[in-house]
Amino acid sequence: MNYHLGKWTPQQCIDFLVDRVGFERANAEAEVRRSFTGGYGPLYQIGYMLGGLQFRALHNELVQSGKMTNIEFHNRILYENNMPVEMVRALLTNQRLPENFSTRWKFAGDIN
Structure with missing residues (x-):
């Protein structure tokens, strides 16, 4: 997101993935290249x-x-x-789902 917000260069993204996330450099470079040249949006x-x-x-x-x-x-x-x-x-969890099941997964901060 920092790249898409104009805060980081692609190289800073690579360095972050290597230094903080634990990627191997070649994988970090490939991930950044794919993310920024593949036409993918920030989401x-x-x-x-x-x-x-x-x-x-x-x-x-x-x-x-x-x-x-x-x-x-x-x-x-x-x-x-x-x-x-x-x-x-x-x-x-061996949960039995009804035929008309709809999702109930909640994230932190979700209400209801």
Whole structure:
């Protein structure tokens, strides 16, 4: 977002990914190049961040609480494949969903 707000250069973004996030330099360069020359808008990366926050919350709910091990959690995530995190949560917690199910996932600060 700092790039899109005009605060950082692409090189500063690469350095941040390497120094603060732990990317290897070549991967950071490829990610920055893809993000800035691929025609993606600034909200594209936010989608990944929201998914990451959802998986972190699910990890806390299931692994930190002792209901699953890290290996069980990661294996189930990979096994279930590509679907909304709330659906993965329903599978991992054996939640029965009604036919007319609608999402109820909440983020910090959501009301209702």
